[in-house]
Amino acid sequence: MPTASHHAGVRARRGNAELPFATSDGSDATTIPAVRAAAEGCRRCPLWANATQTVFGEGPENARVIFVGEQPGDQEDLAGRPFVGPAGRVFDAILDEAEVDRTKVYVTNAVKHFKFEPRGKRRIHSKPNAGEISACRWWMDKELAIIEPELVVALGATAAQSLLGKAVPITRMRGQVLEREDGLRVFITVHPSFILRIREPADKEAERARFRADMISVRKLMAA
Numbered sequence: 001m002p003t004a005s006h007h008a009g010v011r012a013r014r015g016n017a018e019l020p021f022a023t024s025d026g027s028d029a030t031t032i033p034a035v036r037a038a039a040e041g042c043r044r045c046p047l048w049a050n051a052t053q054t055v056f057g058e059g060p061e062n063a064r065v066i067f068v069g070e071q072p073g074d075q076e077d078l079a080g081r082p083f084v085g086p087a088g089r090v091f092d093a094i095l096d097e098a099e100v101d102r103t104k105v106y107v108t109n110a111v112k113h114f115k116f117e118p119r120g121k122r123r124i125h126s127k128p129n130a131g132e133i134s135a136c137r138w139w140m141d142k143e144l145a146i147i148e149p150e151l152v153v154a155l156g157a158t159a160a161q162s163l164l165g166k167a168v169p170i171t172r173m174r175g176q177v178l179e180r181e182d183g184l185r186v187f188i189t190v191h192p193s194f195i196l197r198i199r200e201p202a203d204k205e206a207e208r209a210r211f212r213a214d215m216i217s218v219r220k221l222m223a224a
Helices: 032-039 074-079 086-097 130-147 157-164 201-223
Strands: 012-014 017-019 065-069 106-109 116-119 122-125 151-155 177-179 185-189
Touching (some): 065 130, 065 201, 086 201, 106 130, 130 157, 157 185, 185 201
Parallel strands (some): 065 106, 065 151, 151 185
8 A cells, every 4th residue: 555655755646647746736726627636736634645546526617506525435536536436326316316416516525535444455434534624625615715606515524524614413403504604505414325324224215315305405495
């Protein structure tokens, strides 16, 4: 497994390609492609060292809604795109059922690099800590500033902490819309991976229905 010292002062990996350190931190970027390019060389926390690549958000710059997840998973890390793994497929299916057009929303993560623990040949997801969330908020703030959404959907605790600057009890606050000091509305719900972790079929279907109801609420807020 590559280490930070292996790359220090040299290069970062992106898939099988090599990238030099970024020449810009994105502070002067005014478009999502420009910020995405800057984020490819991000060194704001140590997570870049073992990840395959930065996984930035995607979607239209005029999106009225941004969905924020936790971090890329194994498949996202390899593909370089957010929400393309198992949880992403559940997310897409439920958005479709709720009649939310994913092509019209922006989808991203609070943390842009995959944090994991190697276990044999597998890479097991590891929850980002407060320092990593805080370091990556630079990129989240840039996305918010460029897109200027009317609503942001926090998918899970990490996303809520990134957007609100504090821990939020997701179970108790679920379905509520919190307003930040800057006026941005944040809708609280679970991450779709939560559905995948439920083993009992009846409980899984009940949670899926709850998440679909949350997405219908988001659609109504989009239309308001």
